[in-house]
Amino acid sequence: MSSSPTLAAGVVDEPYVKSLAAAGKTVLVIEYYDGNRKVVGRQGFASATGFKAASPTDIRVDDKVRLHLYGVEPCAGEMVNRKENFAGRCDDFAQTQLEILLRNPKVLFCRAFVSEEHAPTQDATCFGYYNFPGTLDTVENLEEQLVSLGALRLAKKPDGLPMRPDLAEAEKIGRSGFGMWADPRVQGQ
Numbered sequence: 001m002s003s004s005p006t007l008a009a010g011v012v013d014e015p016y017v018k019s020l021a022a023a024g025k026t027v028l029v030i031e032y033y034d035g036n037r038k039v040v041g042r043q044g045f046a047s048a049t050g051f052k053a054a055s056p057t058d059i060r061v062d063d064k065v066r067l068h069l070y071g072v073e074p075c076a077g078e079m080v081n082r083k084e085n086f087a088g089r090c091d092d093f094a095q096t097q098l099e100i101l102l103r104n105p106k107v108l109f110c111r112a113f114v115s116e117e118h119a120p121t122q123d124a125t126c127f128g129y130y131n132f133p134g135t136l137d138t139v140e141n142l143e144e145q146l147v148s149l150g151a152l153r154l155a156k157k158p159d160g161l162p163m164r165p166d167l168a169e170a171e172k173i174g175r176s177g178f179g180m181w182a183d184p185r186v187q188g189q
Contacts, residue, residue, distance in 0.1 A: 012109065012127050012139060012141075014139045017107055017109045017127060017129050017139050018106075018107070018129055018131075018137075018139065020107045020109065020129075021106040021107050021129060021131070022046060024048065025046040025047060025048055026046070026047050026048075026049075026050040026051060026105060026106065026107070026108065027044065027045070027046050027106070027107045027108070028044070028045040028046070028047070028051055028059075028061060028107075028108040028109075028110070029042065029043070029044045029045075029107070029108070029109050029110070030042065030043045030044075030061075030067070030110045030111075030112060030122070030124065031109075031110070031111050031112075032111075032112055032113065032114040032116065032117045033111060033112070033113055033114065034113075034114050035113075040114050041114055041117050043065075043117075045061055045062065050102060050103065050105075051102055051108060052099070052102060053095050053098040053099045053102055054066055055091070055095060056073075056074040056090075056091050056094030056095045056098060056151075056152065057069045057072060057073065057074070057094070057098070057152065058121065059098075059102065059108070059126065064120060065120065065122065066120065066121045066122070067110055067112075067121075067122055067124045067126060068121050068122060068123050068124065069098075069124070069125070069126060069142060069143050069146070069152075070123040070124060070125055070143070070163070070164070071143070071154065071155050071162070071163035071164030071167070072143050072146065072147060072152040072153065072154060072155055072163075072164060072167070073152060073153060073154075073155040074090040074091050074093070074094035074095075074151070074152055074153075074180070075090035075094075075153060075180040075183075075186045075189060076090060076189055077089070077090060077185075078090065078185075079093060079179075079180050079182075079183040079185070079186050080182070080183050081093075081150075081179060081180070081182040081183060082182070083182060084179070084182075090180060090186070093151060093179065093180065094146070094151045094152050094180075096151075097146055097149055097151035097152075097179070098142070098146060098151070101128060101142055101145060101146070102128075104130060104132075105128035105129055105130055106129045106130070106131050107128070107129035108126055108127070108128055108129075108142075109126065109127045109128075109129065109139075110124040110125065110126040110127070111124060111125050111126075112124040112125075125141065125142075125143060126141070126142045126143070127139050127140060127141050127142065128140055128142055143164065143167060143170075144167055144170045145170075147167050147170040147171050147173075147174055148170040148171075148173040148174050148178070149174060149178055149179050150174040150175075150177075150178035150179020150180045150181045150182070151179050151180070153171060153174070153180065154167055154168070154171050175187075
């Protein structure tokens, strides 16, 4: 079995994630899974002001815990995207896009293996529940959104294979000219 957090528990239960919402707060729940894909631990947090990006791939939960979006990374160096009126560091572009995704979720639901439970920075995969009555009611994987927007790309293992093959289709979408992929220098990386 792969040790990827994305494979920790299979498909997300959208009604369950939506049921975690609390009025006036952003709720963040981390579920920890064992090798048999069973939930063996859970931590919950709530914030009246939401959760913030600590880096292009990290979410600050509190002073002791960060969640690291597993298997994705920003491009290296600088990038230009004229359509999005951006020129600057890849890290800045990616962090801004993560901050946008963290602005309005009702719930952030993250999965990690039990081995991550007490680590200060925990490899995880995260989903956001976004609800704007009458227009949007959805649960979306944050990494998939960031990769398809061209804010992040798939990180590679030492053997050159992607750490998150489940996001290959999202990267294909991003590579069609979104975000970092609008810059020919990035395409060559």
